Amino acid sequence: MNVSDLDPFGQGVARHNGKALFIQGALPGERVDVTITDDKRNFSQAKVKRRLNDSPQRVTPRCPHFGVCGGCQQQHASIELQQQAKSRALARMMGSRETPAEVQEIISGSPWGYRRRARLGLNYHAKTQTLQMGFRKSQDNELVNIHQCPVLVPQLEALLEPLRECLSGLKAVRRLGHVELVCADNGPLMVLRHLDALHDTDRQKLERFSHSFGVALFLAPDSETLTAVGEDEPCYHSDGLRLMFSPRDFIQVNDAVNQQMVARAIEWLDVQPTDRVLDLFCGMGNFTLPLALRAESVVGVEGVAALVAKGEYNARHNSLKNVTFFHENLEDDVTRQPWAAQGFDKILLDPARAGAPGVMQHVISLAPSRVVYVSCNPTTLARDSEALLAAGYQIRRLAMLDMFPHTGHLESMALFERI
Template identity: 50%
Template sequence: MARFFKPTKRIVSDTKHKEVTVTRLDHLGAGIAHLDRKPVFIPGLLPDERALVQLTDNKKQYARAKVIKRLTDSPERITPQCPVYDQCGGCNLQHLSHSAQVSAKRQSLGELMAKFALGADKETATAFEQEAPVTGETWQYRRSARFSLRVESGKGLCFGFRQEQSKAIVDIDHCPVLAASLNALLPPLRELLAQLQGRRNLGHVELVEADNGPVVLIRHLKPFSDPDMTRIQQFADSHHVMLFLAPEPDEVIQLTGDMPSYTVNDLTLQFSPKDFIQVNRTVNARMIAQALDWLDIQPQDRVLDLFCGLGNFSLPLAQKAQQVVGVEGVDEMVQRASANAALNQLTNTAFYQGNLEQGIESFSWARDGFDKVLLDPARAGAAGVMTEVAALSPSRILYVSCNPSTLARDSQVLLQQGYQLQRLGMLDMFPHTGHLESMALFIRT
């Protein structure tokens, strides 16, 4: 006889307050304490801080808790600059000094690589010396952001960021990590959207600071009326923005301005507001410079750039190498990268669309081999392609990662195939958040 049931979320019955002392941060910025030898993850606490906490999730291997009362403060604790820091889900480390943020992220990266990639205990994590971190501005560094919108009875238009693990919107008119030019747009943009007849049909707004001006993308669920279109056009003209509308999730229509672009290594890269670009302009430029240095690109090198996007690494590589092949899963990005190469008069590049999970050797572009390989995958990493990357037998492999856990996992394949981890470093792409960008160089031995 079949039984039909609906699983229920485990409810923690232990409501007693427990005193804990945090020993370190995890790789997402939460404090780690121990109760009965079980790790307890507590957002908002710092190493050496004592607090009364209440468990919110109690599993066999670990638990989660919330702070009831902080009993001691770390000397590294500072006052957050953001007035809604305790509500907004955007940043989670503004209560920690920036220098301590960098130190914690470096420690976390070293421990993950030592434990999962190098087969060592976390106590030996410092045995492999990391390179100096790549850093930039700590405030007003973010050149792109998405704002949620909703019309609520009695409140009017809510305009801001989501609360952590919630659909609620934290209303804001300024963000300390957002670029100054975008912050200046927030009040007039809010005023525009609140006046629209179709404001209840708004989805979200995306802002980008391109090198050739600000970009505004408005996601709307129904067509705008003629009066609304007039207001939108007047806003774009008066604030000199490149304005885009998104009537569908995968459709973008440009109303005003030029094609957005940014510059790196004297190269101009054009992009659509729905394309992925690195949010930190300064760290992105320094990251590219470090990648070129670590790969030691020579004029005769044939280089493979996997997960190449619109050519952020490919085009600077092509300035030094004999040939660069870029591969990306999204065909529109492949077309963008090809157009950017043509725009910059680079004739030694070739870009291909391909599902890298299906293997590399079956593709024609892989038959001539490569001297160097760079890969910059999404958070899920590149598990499906690592064995074949190693089989290409390049002299150097550079892995740029936005998730240290998948970097550590994928590194095991290269080490097992005879590669050696030679250089490792943290990139401070997202100050005041738990996000950890890193770069690892592997040399064939």
């Protein structure tokens, strides 16, 4: 079997009986003997029995857990091959079969030590009386006991073993849910989900760990409550602004790519001092606040109330008075929402994986000269872009965002300009 391509999920692609065959672990240019594991009408899946040659773009995975842990799928492929494969997939999805779109740019940072946030599952193994801490297996709920993770920022990777030792010594070790690690610009933090009230001695051990390793501690007895043990509020910087956030707020995991993404969006929108800009699905203002440094006024609309409150707080904290945030569900009828009747020169959208079908027609009716769409799902980007193209917009720029190297996540951004 000759492998001809790599899909975004790290599977080699071949042809078998007239249909696509996806082969886990195989790379383009390799010849492999395979076992078919799933044979469907339009495609099949297989695993490698024997590899007859190695692709020159095959590399040795850096992580000892690769192949078992479900976090990464592509550490066996060079970063150049990963980026090429994702760019080709994006070009196919954004164009037609006959005429793929052109991906003009790959926005990337370091392929290692980039991840500033991780959620680690915790499970006490009664038979061995040890605490397992790690990520889930691929297509399995079983935990992989992680001892190192080279995609984590070094400050977080260095915490893995001392954190495991600390948690293993708690009286509540059998009743822990998960631990989340975040590397804020003012230091790392951890959120511990515990299923029962913590004994005083456990709190003391956690506080000693917090002080010893300079980690801000947050305790979560349930999914709604978050108790800070200390006073530092986490923050990160974007375009010279200091943005405060709660450990449960969404922030982009890859800081280097986020910084470039924000700068590119501002550049593509060509924001002028007289512009009124609309930022839909704005979160806590990752784009909104940098846009406000350049525009006459910016409106941010977001469906999560806590993020709207944090955006307003950060606007005040950074002395930005030309920003207005609205808490609105953008899947509802947006034409009745208070921001909808305003006029806007430029629009930015950064929706979740479901895309923005509920607002596309209203975006068109507002007739902005430029639209930047930031996407974490190229399938919904392609779908939503059809409305803009049908309304007379053209794709002027298309970039692949390598936000999650070694994984199957394909993120992108596109600039649409009215003809």
